[in-house]
Amino acid sequence: MPHEWPLDPHSFSKYYAFAPTALALRECIRLQAVRHLELPEPILDVGCGDGVFARLAYPGKQTWGIDINPTELQRAQGTHSYSTLICGNICTVDLPPQFFGSAIANCSLEHVPDLRAALRNVRSALKPGAPLVLIVPTPTWTRRLALTEALGKAGLHSLGNAWGELLDHVFRHVHRIDAATWMRHLEACGFEACEVTMIAQRGVSWAFDILLWPSLVGFLNKKLTGRWVLLPRLRFLTSDLMRISLNALASRVPDAEEAAEYLIVCKARP
Known part of the structure; x- marks a missing residue:
């Protein structure tokens, strides 16, 4: 498993300004896991959400975002992360065939009931040999x-x-399925050369769980106002302290063989 600590100060401060601490932590770990991956343009971001992840992961790259939630797409417009935004169901939405140089689904496909329909639609939109990156929960997360x-x-x-x-x-x-089952689905839908890495180790899970309770305020804010954080400009006052505290907590939690998420990288079969 990759080394996940300490947290990147820049990424954490950017996420922490707009998201509850528990979510900011998990997204920073995911950012750290994908930053070394080469994703050719144009990139298809499946389940793009508010666009903060794309803005930090692929700055300056031509990226299309798709999400089924129109409210999330409105927020994504405000981040200026995408050249194109599509509101639709990834299982059925019309995408340009063999157009994208790569695709990523950051914790989105586990929510889609018809998984193979989604994967086939993504495959048809990718150029042959284009990489697809998935981040999904393990069955034992x-x-x-x-x-x-x-x-x-x-x-x-x-x-x-x-x-x-x-x-x-x-x-x-x-879907809470193991890596072998994910690979079977991917291979059946036109992908090959799958590589699986486990991310979000035990220290991440402990910190995430502890922070869920205070983060409930953020979830309530989002339901009522559409925003995770009411006063994002004031969050910088505690950003460094929170990041240092998380790093200290994680250093005291021994790793385990299991982790919370899979990072799966595969290619569209020619």
Whole structure:
């Protein structure tokens, strides 16, 4: 597994200004995992959301964003991350055939019920040999959460499992499948040369779980106002302190064999 700490100060400060700390942490880990990957233009960002990830991951690159949520696309327009934005279902939306040089789906395809329809549509829009990058949860991602582990050590395994199931429901995870199953789906839909890396190690899971509770304020803000953070310009006052605290916490949490997410890189079969 790749080395994930310390957090990049620039990426964390940018995300922390606009997102709850738990989300900023996870997105920074994902950014660190994909930055070394070469993604030829134009890039298709599947499930683009508000566009902050694309702005930090591919600055200056021609990127198209697609999302089924029109409210998220309105926010993405404000980030100026995309040359083109499409509102539609990735399973059925019309995309230009063999147009894109690469594609990425950052924690989006696990929410799509018809996974193979989505993958086939993405494949038809990619040039032969173009890379596709997926970030998806592992089937055991909740096992290394701080609360799940604490309940397990107390002999309350059923409560720990219930906490994990609740989070899967909250985050609307349709697919919690292992790497071999992801590879079978990808190969059946026209992809090859799949490589899988595990990211978001135990320290990330612990910090994410602990930070979920204060981050509930951000989730409530988004429901009521459409924004995670009401006063983003004031967040810089605590950004460095929060980042240093997260780095210190992670350094004290031993890694485990399991991690929370897969980074899958494959290519469109010619």
